[in-house]
Amino acid sequence: MTAVQDAPVPSRAMGLSTWLYRRPRARLAALLAAPVLWLALAYFGALFLLLMTSFYTVDDFTSLPVRAFSLDNYQTIFSNPAYVKVILRTVAIAASVTVVAALLGTPMAFFIAKVVPQRWRGLMVALVVTPLWASYLVKVYAWKTMLQPDTGVVAWLLNPFGLSGPGYGVVAVTITLTYLWLPFMILPVYAGLERLPDSMLDASADLGARTGRTLRSVVLPLVYPSIVAGSVFTFSLSLGDYITVQIVGSKTQMLGSVVYGSYTTDLPFAAAMATVPIVIMVVYLAIVRRTGALDSL
Amino acid sequence: MTLSRPAKWAFGLMAVVCLAFIYVPLTVVVINSFNASRVFSWPPQGFTTEWWHAALNNPGARSAALTSVLVAVAATLFALVMGSLVAFALGRYSFFGRQTVSLLIILPLALPGIVTALALRTAFKPWLGTSWEWLGVAVGPTVIAAHATFCIVVIYNNVIARLRRMGTSPEEASMDLGAGVFTTFRLVTFPLIRPALVAGAVLAFGLSFDEIVVTLFTAPADVTTLPIWIFQSLFRPNQGPIVNVVAALLVLISVIPVYLSQKLSGDPGHAGGRI
Secondary structure (H helix, E strand, O other), X not given: OHHHHHOOOOOHHHHHHHHHHHOHHXXXXXXXXXXXXXXXXXXXXXXXXXXXXXXXXXXXXXXXXXXXXXXXXXXXXXXXXXXXXXXXXXXXXXXXXXXHHHHHHHHHHXXXXXXXXXXXXXXXXXXXXXXXXXXXXXHHHHHHHHHOOOOOHHHHHHHHHOOOOOOOOHHHHHHHHHHHHHHHHHHHHHHHHHHOOHHHHHHHHHOOOOHHHHHHHHHHHHHHHHHHHHHHXXXXXXXXXXXXXXXXXXXXXXXXXXXXXXXXOOHHHHHHHHHHHHHHHHHHHHHHHOOOHHHHX | OOOOHHXXXXXXXXXXXXXXXXXXXXHHHHHHOOEXXXXXXXXXXXXXXXXXXXXXXXXXXXXXXHHHHHHHHHHHHHHHHHHHHHHHHHHHOOOOOHHHHHHHHHHHHHOOHHHHHHHHHHHHHHHOOOOEEEOOEEEOHHHHHHHHHHHHHHHHHHHHHHHXXXXXXXXXXXXXXXXXXXXXXXXXXXXXXXXXXXXXXXXXXXXXXXXXXXXXXXXXXXXXXXXXXXXXXXXXXXXXXXXXXXXXXXXXXXXHHHHXXXXXXXXXXXXXXXX
């Protein structure tokens, strides 16, 4: 006890430094206090408040939430076929986006990681990453102009063949969301393929496997967790979108657009609707956990 | 790897298709900003730089851009402090609840955007009417706080990756040579993590500058960031040509952060830092 008091204390900073050096727990507490308090209050508190609000009802006259516990909002959602349809449609769109992104992204990632010569690899990755930095809205806007019925770029390309573009709607939303989240699929898969040693592929070839067999039996199983990791992003980001569907979705409704359309008039209902994607994500993550993909995130 | 020639061609072809898918829409946006026609139609009707002059002098777009920069700077600074603190705590100590804290950090980005947006709006409701005037534009504390909350994770990811790679020996050596906790941080730890801080800050700035999903829910009525301005203008047909120019400009400047982060990290494989 006396050791601390006897030690020479040349300055206050020095004293504090020594004090902290001797107490790792105090250092830890000092590091953690502000960020944890912030996240717990501002974010976790907010989520909790949202969950609570979803059990409230709304006063018809004032549009203000009434704090009395009820399951009315959830009952409204699951007893109304229109809302159930919106939920199913949203999940279907998110799933299609994930599948298309995996089908487009995996060969691209393989091409960068294993086919392109080493010195071109950095450039290729940069080419894939750059659109991540282009504004989200600009990319949605780009597809609005691409898919515009009759006068859009896609229509211009297809018209000579007697075809018309998809126009605005579910297909347009799926294309646009795939476009937005594609880099989130390519990057984890590329990282996974980069970790896969070339010697393994050579060994497969030495044992007599042709390219197709090597891809199917060696590359795909090893890169599968990375694809699943990428799918967490593409799925979650598509599930919670409400902007794209407003711009290129015509009258299509998704979970997000229902929340966006109702939060000013009926906050408890919007909160209940917003709880649905949380539950879907928790289920999705629980399934994903089994593949071990979360460790490589 | 030894691939058969047809397989190489097949992968090459798929990569070309993928790159075309990525770049054709962005190219169309840039070309379209010079389109003489007031209403969008493809192919373009003629070449003009008139819209570029109009857009660069558009007061709404200019003040929205300034608002976005201010919000992004404030959110990035806040996230830099919080993200580094928590990265040090989780990267250097093991304690009860460590897993919970790391989950808490990633949650704002992992949950669907609409959830984060509505949750933060519900929590920030009492302050939604508050806005400050900085450099002549309105900036809201609620939107800064919201952006900072999901920017913490990108700073955290960059810093903790750096901490893991550098190990504890440089700091231990410094302490053994008699430097205290603060001197070690100032002369050893900070210079070593600086590249990670810069890479994380670039990413956080980009994330905040571009954010719309959470911004629409958390911005006070008089605060208009650039994405909000674009979003509102999309529903006003006469703003079309100006939106085209702003969109083209944003496509062109998106090269800057990629260039910056490649230059900073010196590792092209990690362009854009860690998300």
